[in-house]
Amino acid sequence: MNYQEVGLDSIDCRILEVLQKDGRLSNAELSERVNLSASACHRRVQRLEKDGFIAGYVALVDPRKIGRKTTVFVEITLSGQSDEVLSGFERAVALIPDVLECHLMAGSADYLLKVVAEDAEDFARIHRRHLAGLPGVQTLQSSFSLKQVRQTTALPI
Amino acid sequence: MNYQEVGLDSIDCRILEVLQKDGRLSNAELSERVNLSASACHRRVQRLEKDGFIAGYVALVDPRKIGRKTTVFVEITLSGQSDEVLSGFERAVALIPDVLECHLMAGSADYLLKVVAEDAEDFARIHRRHLAGLPGVQTLQSSFSLKQVRQTTALPI
């Protein structure tokens, strides 16, 4: 990344790198890791939060531990591509908690959804109860993930 | 979710729900939100961490703010599906920081990668420098996301 283009210096980058790995670091420890006084560090973090570089802090829950062992990618084609069809679909998708991601894809009017389910049977239920009934759906194709080889929330800085 | 099956009670679930939205809540405030004394709450959180329900805490960095405006899903077919080919591929993929996710997909020996880039040109660079040279790659198809309709790290509990 060329960090100067987005208004950061190398210490800001370092702060983001560290907090992306451990969002609960105390300011005291963070400041040590980036070689800054605690107060200077604290002010930088506040600025990064205020300016939206840090969108928030979250706890990551292990999906397998709570029984969500299955990830499915669903490709959906809509029957039309008017703004109403698209935004009606998007509003409806946003209400399904099992859908973690929804992307409008280039090329055709296709959406790619990332869905988490307990198992294949549970996905069938989600499919029936939530996906099949989405407004404007023309085709719908599901691909199951067998194994998550890599999964990170940390962006390269 | 049927939380009892995974060894949680309704308060544990509530804690996970809350921490998935705000991972930096103080124990004092968390305990208020879940109607528990601070110490009881604190012990539950520690248990959830120790038992791996909480995999960690992270700061979420806004990809657009740091210039990563483009998400691309890449579908890769390997030339073989022996364990060596697969694990060689997986080891190599894990070293590319631009690849946020890599899934082994059911059906064929296909992988689905989620890649973040600054723009299409930057993706072309990543493609050339990192993806094309991955061991065992047979075919490689890229789909660009035009718009992130929904993006959450919070699992439904």
Next chain:
DNA sequence: ACTGAAAACTAAACAGA
């Protein structure tokens, strides 16, 4: 940008239901 003090928070020990 640093210092120091007040306020808030954490984490452990102890006690009761």
Next chain:
DNA sequence: TCTGTTTAGTTTTCAGT
């Protein structure tokens, strides 16, 4: 065993230099 109370030690926050 689970919850609540107390307490000592940290950390955060903010005013002053």
